Amino acid sequence: MSADVIRVEHISKRFGPVTALRDINLYARKGEILGLIGDNGAGKSTLIKILTGFHRPDEGRMLWEGQPVELRSVTHARSLGIETVFQDLAMVNDLPVYLNLHLNKELVHKPFPFLRRKEMQRRAREALDAIGIHIPSVTTEVGNLSGGQRQAIAVARSVTSNAKLLLLDEPLAAMGAKEGGLILRLLTQLKERGDIAMILIAHNYSQVVDVCDRVNLLQHGAITFDKPCKETSVTELLDLVHAEYRFNGVRTASADWRKPDAKTA
Known part of the structure; x- marks a missing residue:
């Protein structure tokens, strides 16, 4: 692994009487996916x-x-190379793929402000092909694509903005297995390129163990667990997250939390 892209040391944040974060220490390195989990x-x-x-x-x-x-x-933050992909995508459904990829960074002819549509289409096609996103036509309206394809375009838009750190805030939530698999394959391909650090917040711990290099557990505003994914398991993560409930004598209403695909974050 190369040097840290980002590191935070002893970060705390309060909102009035509520302490949201206390003494957070976290880092992410180039070519690494850090999984961030917690209730x-x-x-x-x-x-x-x-x-x-x-x-x-x-x-x-x-x-x-x-x-x-x-x-x-x-x-x-964006000027430094910090990009974020949220569950709720900032996409314009009525615009084609290539214009969504160029939102707020459209190419225009000078001195006349006419869009360079052909050039944007070419660059969009190259960008999508470079990271393995298969969209039949970049002139297709985003609203006609599947949820997984729209999420992939959001990732591509961040990567083509010269991102050095990609923050993915529950990008797999509410996705089926097929669409979630598309995004996981895309993240794996980006990791293999080795030129970007990623922090992935995910509900599904089996996905975290499969795709991430390390996992951090955030509990009560602090990082309580930091371990390589190859040295942990879904069962261990679930046990850590639910330990406080068991210690308090509270039993879950369903056995589903023991399943690898349980949504626990």
């Missing part, structure tokens, strides 16, 4: 918003490619 309310979304520049931490520091940095805004 609802554990602090995952707050941490992602800090990494994207949306929130500023109250304490701690962030290192970007080995140098201290204070993210001033989402725009500042």
